[in-house]
Each structure stands twice: as structure tokens, then as C-alpha cells.
Amino acid sequence: MNTIKRFGSAMIVPVLLFAFFGIVVGLATLFKNPNIMGAIADEGTMWFKIWSLIEAGGWTIFNHMELAFVIGLPISLAKKAQGRATLAALMIYLVFNNFINAILTLWPKTFGVDLSKGVENLTGVKEIAGIETLDTSIIGAIFISAIVIWIHNRFYDKKLPEMVGIFQGLPFVVMIGFFIMIPIAFIVCAVWPSVQDAIASLQGVMLKSGFVGVWLFHFLERILIPTGLHHFIYTPFEYGPAVVNGGLKPYWIEHLTDFSNSKKSLKELYPYGFLLQGNIKIFGCLGIALAMYASTPKENKKKVLALVLPAGLTAIFAGITEPLEFTFLFIAPYLFLIHALLGATMVTIMYLFGVVGIQGGGAIEIAAINWIPLSANHGMTYVSQIIIGIIFVAIYFFVFKFIIEKFNIPLPGRVADEGDAKLFTKSDYKAKKGSGTPETNNGESEYDMKAIYYLEGLGGKDNIKDVTNCATRLRVTVFDASLVKDNDYFISNQMAHGVAKSGTNVQVIVGLSVPQIRDSFETMI
Numbered sequence: 232m233n234t235i236k237r238f239g240s241a242m243i244v245p246v247l248l249f250a251f252f253g254i255v256v257g258l259a260t261l262f263k264n265p266n267i268m269g270a271i272a273d274e275g276t277m278w279f280k281i282w283s284l285i286e287a288g289g290w291t292i293f294n295h296m297e298l299a300f301v302i303g304l305p306i307s308l309a310k311k312a313q314g315r316a317t318l319a320a321l322m323i324y325l326v327f328n329n330f331i332n333a334i335l336t337l338w339p340k341t342f343g344v345d346l347s348k349g350v351e352n353l354t355g356v357k358e359i360a361g362i363e364t365l366d367t368s369i370i371g372a373i374f375i376s377a378i379v380i381w382i383h384n385r386f387y388d389k390k391l392p393e394m395v396g397i398f399q400g401l402p403f404v405v406m407i408g409f410f411i412m413i414p415i416a417f418i419v420c421a422v423w424p425s426v427q428d429a430i431a432s433l434q435g436v437m438l439k440s441g442f443v444g445v446w447l448f449h450f451l452e453r454i455l456i457p458t459g460l461h462h463f464i465y466t467p468f469e470y471g472p473a474v475v476n477g478g479l480k481p482y483w484i485e486h487l488t489d490f491s492n493s494k495k496s497l498k499e500l501y502p503y504g505f506l507l508q509g510n511i512k513i514f515g516c517l518g519i520a521l522a523m524y525a526s527t528p529k530e531n532k533k534k535v536l537a538l539v540l541p542a543g544l545t546a547i548f549a550g551i552t553e554p555l556e557f558t559f560l561f562i563a564p565y566l567f568l569i570h571a572l573l574g575a576t577m578v579t580i581m582y583l584f585g586v587v588g589i590q591g592g593g594a595i596e597i598a599a600i601n602w603i604p605l606s607a608n609h610g611m612t613y614v615s616q617i618i619i620g621i622i623f624v625a626i627y628f629f630v631f632k633f634i635i636e637k638f639n640i641p642l643p644g645r646v647a648d649e650g651d652a653k654l655f656t657k658s659d660y661k662a663k664k665g666s667g668t669p670e671t672n673n674g675e676s677e678y679d680m681k682a683i684y685y686l687e688g689l690g691g692k693d694n695i696k697d698v699t700n701c702a703t704r705l706r707v708t709v710f711d712a713s714l715v716k717d718n719d720y721f722i723s724n725q726m727a728h729g730v731a732k733s734g735t736n737v738q739v740i741v742g743l744s745v746p747q748i749r750d751s752f753e754t755m756i
Contacts, residue, residue, distance in 0.1 A: 518627025
């Protein structure tokens, strides 16, 4: 389970890039649409050419998703020499696809795929980095990258005899991977067409399940956040072939211009109700933040506002909800269950009213690739979406406020010791640790300070087996879980939002600065 959690968190490295590129393509689509921009956006104008250039750059990651995942995973999962592991993963993935190309070229009848017809005339194949191969999508990329990471972690430090010492390290990893890819390529050629058929059948099941499938998808996506397994729910839909080949997000962006010019209902044009969880982040988190503030005693409201306001805005606009959600998750887990139930219900009702699209991020991303480019012909759909969202803001507010006050849940600002709600400065922390003022601390950064603090709370560097991170959490595997301090240690002085333990797997909920803190943390160990 720890391995699965680490693997799921590693997928966030390439996923974080998709939001930016999606916004770029969404804006380019908007500014190239003559129905919105007028004659300035007619084909052939300088305005049209400029935005066509920008759009071409925006499509980069969507056209090379497999490479992004192959390269992204070793950054998080390789236990040493991550840069060399990344190069090894890329090389071996290209070897894998070259083997598939050769197998299908040499034995087309055996495997039922004749590449001589051209990839544009065949289903289930594509060109990856100039190689005509089977379209294994991100599933194949993740699978091959995982194998390379395993080889790297196991054999990178292997000492070879002096006469062949030149092959130690990276070359040795690539050599092993090269020969392992031969049988794997044969197996994939034999098995993958059947897998593609199964995926097509799954698509039919998901479509026929209607609103039930939509509700279940969004409930699982939200309720699994504390475990880190929610990546396995949405990633195959957003970037993989679970519903449409290539993923729903690239499909949506590719057809965005067609959708914006059509007067048909969005649900008729795009019948998929998945990946609407951004509405939970916007409307649900707004209701929660308001309830937390309203249920705080008057004398502590300013302190709690300073805590809740940035966390709430981060959830609403950036789509990163963990700083807010983890504030109450460990104190009252049943609130998180209610959150998942309400959120899934809200999104399902929106879907029943015709709301579809790619709305998995925050308000900025949703506006760029949904509201703005499509509002001209589909504005009423979004009006109904916002009305439903506002209604659920009220529902969230009253439900959470009632439960918080009824059961006197000790959220920040509601306990006798107000230390939880205090926002400490760097000087406060250094004074407490006896390290002097910022000027006398040898240039130590805030990231270094927190890394030291976490390292102490995790039992010291000798207790650290490995470390990685996702968007907001530092994920550490320790040797002895009994040496890890409790949640109060990590949340004191606002050093973290909390800690989650599962055996020897520990997650420190840090926030958006976790990549920088991880760098400092790894340097120290």
C-alpha cells in the first residue's frame, strides 16, 4: 500500500504541467474565435496567426503526454541520482517503442497490426517521438517508467569488475532495461489489442451508468484524497483511455472551437460528466471556509480569517484544497465524509442540468477552458451551474456550522489555547528553537527551517528510508514509525497543516512549497 501511495503521488509531477498548458490552449481558442472576437480573429489576420503560434506551443504536452509521464515519475520515485534515472527512463521507453515497431513490421499477420498502412489509417496505434507504435497511452508510459525505476534503484550502485567498470551506473541500468524490453514488447503486442477492446467496453459501461457513475466517480475522487489514491481515480479519465482514447482533457481542448461554435447543448456535444470536481473546490470549499469563520468565537475571528482566507482562496482559484481540507480532516474525519457526499451530489445535479466539460482545477483553469470560450452559445448552462453552486455554498455553510458548533469541534480558534490559530513569524520560530534572529542564522531559508523541523519530528535522518512528494504533501517512508511525533508537533507554530500515518508511511501536509522543502530535506539526509 505504501508503494501504491508513493506511486500515485509521483504522478502529480507531470500532471501539474497540464493546468498551465490547458489554460494556454483555452485562451488561444477564445482569441481565435471570430464569434467572440469579431473580424480581428478571421483566418489569415496577424491576430489569428499570433494566437495560432501560441496555441501550437500549448499543445506540446498533450501531444507528448507519454514522454511527460515517463520523465516525471523517476524525479519522485528514484531513490538516488534522479537525473540519470530520468534519462534512463526516456531511453528505455524509446527502445520499447522501437521494439514494438520492429515486431509489428516483421510479423504484421501474427499480431494483427500492419503499420505499412500508416498510423492515420489504423486504430490503436500512434506516433510517439517519431516512432510508429501501439498506442499504450500513459498506461504504457507509467508501466515502462516503473520498471526502469525499479532497475535503477536496484542496480545503479552495482559494482562491476574493473575491466567493464565503464558500464557502471547509468549505462548498466540502460543495458538491463534494453534486454528486458524485448520480451515485454512481445507481450504488449500480443495483449494490448485485447486491453484496448476492454477499455472500449468500459467506456460503454461508464456511458450507460449515467448520473450514478458521475456521482461515484466524484465521491471516490474526493474521499480518497487523505490516502493519496485519488490520482488513480481521475488520471485514467483525464489523461488516459478510460473513456476516450487519449484522455478526456485533450479531447475536450481539441474540440473546444467546435463546441463554442455549436448551438447544440453541451451535454449533447460532450456527454461525459466526469472531471467536474473543480466545482467542489470552488463552491464546497467556500462554504466550508465561511462556516469555519462563522463558528469561531468573536475574539479569535481575525486570527482564523488569516488562516482560512489564503487556504480558501488557494482552493477556489488554484484548485489546491488540501491546506483547507486537512485543517479539519484529522480533527473531525466525519466532516470530510460529509464533504465528499455533498460534493459528489452537487456535481451530479450540475451534470443533470447539462454541465459538462473539463472542470477539475480551480476557477482560473475552469474559466479559461470552459466559461470564457463557451459562454457565447452556452452561457445559460453556466448560469445554472453557478446557481446550483451558490445553493450548495449555503448548504455546506449551514451543515458545517451546525456540526462544528453542535459537537464543539476544536478547530483553530475554538480551543482554550489559542496557539493553534496564531500565525507565527520566522523570528518566532527561530527564537523558540534558540537559533537567533534571521540575521544571525547563516542565511538559512524558511524551507531549510521547515525541513529541519520535519526531520526532527520524523525521528532524524537515520530513520528516513525514502522521500517523495505530491502537490502539497511530503511523503516519507520511515524505518521506525514509533519515532515519528504526533500531529500536534507538526501543526504547532503553523509549521505544517498536519501529519497522516499509515504504518511506516508518513505524509506531512506542507502546502504548495513542498517541492522546495523536499529539496532541502533531501540535502539534509
